[in-house]
Amino acid sequence: MAIPRGKPRLTLVPSAGPAEPQGRAGQRREWSGLMARAQDGDRDAYRALLEDIAPYLRALAARCFREPSDIEDAVQDILLTVHAVRHAYDPARPFGPWLVAIANRRIIDRLRRQMRARSREIELTAAHETFSADPANLRETDEKVLHRAIDQLPPDQGQAIRLLKLREMSLKEAALASGRSVVALKVATHRAIRSLRKMLRGETP
Amino acid sequence: VTTTPDVIDALVERATPVRRLRPPLLRAGLWLGFAAIVVALLAVGHGLRTDLALRLREPGFALAIAAALATGILAAVAAFALSLPDRSRWLALLPAPALAVWLATVGYGCLTDWVAVGPDGMHPGETLRCFATLVLTSAPLAVALAVMLRYAALLRPGAVAMTGGLAIGAVTSAALSLLHDLDATAMILVWNLGTAALIAALASLFGGNLFAWFEARLRPAREAPRP
Numbered sequence: 314m315a316i317p318r319g320k321p322r323l324t325l326v327p328s329a330g331p332a333e334p335q336g337r338a339g340q341r342r343e344w345s346g347l348m349a350r351a352q353d354g355d356r357d358a359y360r361a362l363l364e365d366i367a368p369y370l371r372a373l374a375a376r377c378f379r380e381p382s383d384i385e386d387a388v389q390d391i392l393l394t395v396h397a398v399r400h401a402y403d404p405a406r407p408f409g410p411w412l413v414a415i416a417n418r419r420i421i422d423r424l425r426r427q428m429r430a431r432s433r434e435i436e437l438t439a440a441h442e443t444f445s446a447d448p449a450n451l452r453e454t455d456e457k458v459l460h461r462a463i464d465q466l467p468p469d470q471g472q473a474i475r476l477l478k479l480r481e482m483s484l485k486e487a488a489l490a491s492g493r494s495v496v497a498l499k500v501a502t503h504r505a506i507r508s509l510r511k512m513l514r515g516e517t518p
Numbered sequence: 519v520t521t522t523p524d525v526i527d528a529l530v531e532r533a534t535p536v537r538r539l540r541p542p543l544l545r546a547g548l549w550l551g552f553a554a555i556v557v558a559l560l561a562v563g564h565g566l567r568t569d570l571a572l573r574l575r576e577p578g579f580a581l582a583i584a585a586a587l588a589t590g591i592l593a594a595v596a597a598f599a600l601s602l603p604d605r606s607r608w609l610a611l612l613p614a615p616a617l618a619v620w621l622a623t624v625g626y627g628c629l630t631d632w633v634a635v636g637p638d639g640m641h642p643g644e645t646l647r648c649f650a651t652l653v654l655t656s657a658p659l660a661v662a663l664a665v666m667l668r669y670a671a672l673l674r675p676g677a678v679a680m681t682g683g684l685a686i687g688a689v690t691s692a693a694l695s696l697l698h699d700l701d702a703t704a705m706i707l708v709w710n711l712g713t714a715a716l717i718a719a720l721a722s723l724f725g726g727n728l729f730a731w732f733e734a735r736l737r738p739a740r741e742a743p744r745p
Contacts, residue, residue: 354535363526389525396529398669400536401602414603418673 344412349404363392366412373416377424382496390419462512463505470505473498542598542605549663550594550689556658557693560651564697578623583695585620589613590688597663597681601670610677613684620688651697655690 344362351359367388374387394415402411463471463479476487477498484495491498539545573579592613599605599612663682670678 351533352536352538354533356530356533359533360526360530363529367522367526385522388522389520392522392525392529394672396532397672398603401539401669403538403541403602406604411602411604415673418603 345404345406345408348399348402348408352399352402352404363395366395367392370412370416373413374420377420382494383423383427387420387423390423391416394419458513459509462509465512466505466508469493469497470501470508473501474505474509477502539602542602543595545666546591546595546598549598549659549666550591552662553590553594553659553689556655557689557696560654560693561697564651566696567698570696579695582620582623583692585616585623586688586692586695588616589620590685590692592616593681593685593688594663597667597678597685600674600677600681601667603673607674607677610681613681613688617684617688651694652690655693656686659686659689 344365347358347362347365351362370388370391371384374384374391378384378387395412398415402408463474466474472491473487473493476482476490477484482490484498487493487498488495493501567573574583596609596612599609600607663686667678667682
């Protein structure tokens with residue numbers, strides 16, 4: 314999970330202007346015109362507008378999120394919102410503030426959701442991999458039973474466990490080796506450990 | 519994973535022409551007109567309170583009704599303006615002055631003639647009818663406002679629900695004062711403030727849920743399964 318370090322800060326005007334292109338006022342007037350045509354159903358104008366604002370939104374989102382996947386999700390969220398409320402835009406008013414207000418709303422929502430998730434999700438540590446049932450921690454049961462149980466897991470979970478736990482790769486190495494994302498590996502590991510716990514409890518009562 | 523260009527493609531695909539919203543002032547006016555019709559219909563059905571002409575000559579009573587109506591109007595304007603993303607959030611304070619006057623008149627009346635709560639101040643049947651008026655006024659107004667402001671679900675649900683609730687509460691309370699002769703001032707206080715507070719509280723409580731429902735409906739299919 315992406316954890317933005319430091320306090321997330323939302324500003325209306327970019328301080329270091331990473332994405333703000335030259336001639337902002339002119340560009341925004343153009344955005345306003347494009348949006349007006351999009352409201353009338355002009356798809357080319359709409360595509361031009363969305364492709365034009367996406368990098369700008371990415372720069373806005375990049376100030377609050379670290380993981381590229383989070384930034385892209387935020388950008389897509391904002392684009393979807395713009396689409397849903399595009400009838401609420403008044404072409405007589407500037408487009409920039411309208412867009413930034415929507416973007417801030419979506420970014421704040423996403424930050425809040427992350428905070429909530431972080432307050433109830435805990436990263437896996439060694440303690441979570443210890444089975445609470447005694448027999449599972451005995452030397453004799455270890456190898457054979459565990460390997461048999463792992464073989465019974467769905468292939469993706471089995472692979473995650475083998476790479477991360479048996480071969481003790483880091484998440485990044487495992488992601489490289491398997492071609493899957495870090496998040497997917499974490500999820501698969503978590504599920505695998507849960508099913509293993511169930512299986513081992515069932516087998517050695 | 520859905521990439522951003524994919525999303526843009528999908529959105530362009532769905533870019534049907536839309537009808538622009540009318541200016542917020544006009545939309546607030548439309549809603550207030552609807553409110554006036556609802557109250558007028560109720561007045562026809564139920565009849566105005568018997569001593570209305572007499573009471574309207576009392577400055578306190580007239581001021582209280584005027585302040586309630588002003589609160590309703592300003593809160594409706596604020597709700598419609600706040601529902602647009604680029605309007606200042608300070609607009610939420612627009613109904614504050616009228617609200618202050620309204621609270622002051624109600625509170626002042628309570629201080630001066632609360633002793634007027636007499637044996638014939640009210641009877642239980644009236645309370646029930648009062649409640650019926652309350653529901654009959656506020657329910658259609660709330661539905662109309664929610665439908666008119668549904669897109670605000672994606673933008674500023676909290677502030678819009680609050681100001682919208684205040685607008686409904688104030689209009690309902692003015693209607694109650696016009697239709698029912700609750701002379702016990704303590705009762706008026708409870709009804710006036712109680713109604714407004716109750717409706718505003720309901721709006722904040724369920725406004726969120728309602729808006730979440732609208733949000734789920736408004737937002738195009740999203741949340742592609744993560745890898």
